[in-house]
Amino acid sequence: MARVTVEDCVDKVTNRFELILLAAHRARAIANGSEMTVEQENDKNPVVALREIADATVSPDDIREGLIHSIQKNVEVDEPEAGAAPLLAQDRRGPLLGRDEQGSDNVVDQITMSEEQLLRGMESLTPLEPSSNGPSGGGGGGGGSGRGR
Numbered sequence: 500m501a502r503v504t505v506e507d508c509v510d511k512v513t514n515r516f517e518l519i520l521l522a523a524h525r526a527r528a529i530a531n532g533s534e535m536t537v538e539q540e541n542d543k544n545p546v547v548a549l550r551e552i553a554d555a556t557v558s559p560d561d562i563r564e565g566l567i568h569s570i571q572k573n574v575e576v577d578e579p580e581a582g583a584a585p586l587l588a589q590d591r592r593g594p595l596l597g598r599d600e601q602g603s604d605n606v607v608d609q610i611t612m613s614e615e616q617l618l619r620g621m622e623s624l625t626p627l628e629p630s631s632n633g634p635s636g637g638g639g640g641g642g643g644s645g646r647g648r
Contacts, residue, residue, distance in 0.1 A: 502546065503546060503549045503550045503553050504549075505518060505519075505549070507549070507553040508522070508549055508552045508553045511552050511553065511555060511559055512552065512559050517563075518552070520566060521548075521552065521559055521562045521563060521566065522545060522548040522549050522552060523545065523548075524562055524565060524566040524569070525548035525551065525552070525557065525562050526543075526544040526545040526547070526548040527544075528565065529544045529547060529548060530544050535547055535551070536551050536554075536556035536557055537550050537551050537554055537556055
């Protein structure tokens, strides 16, 4: 087969810039192991991608969706329908902050912990490596530039 040109694909994707984006994305997909829908015939991946678009063996809409998905940073996740997942019965739910029975708000849970236990707990949370903003960051001491004395 003769080399494919952009003109062979313009009837499938009318915008040339979009065609190049789609073909480049498809060529990267082929390079990453995606299955080719036409024979390679010693052509490089971009040429194979253009041939696939020209022969309509891959849908430009599918390539477009894949391109958009690969660029997106926040992927939308469909939440389940309200009827799809059963809700817990009211008596099995735990109290919700600010939404539970306000009569129980006057009772305060008292936590008994000694000062020593608190310090041990806090020591286990300290970072192992010194911070870059720590006291050893200055190095000079004395302050000032030493000019004008």
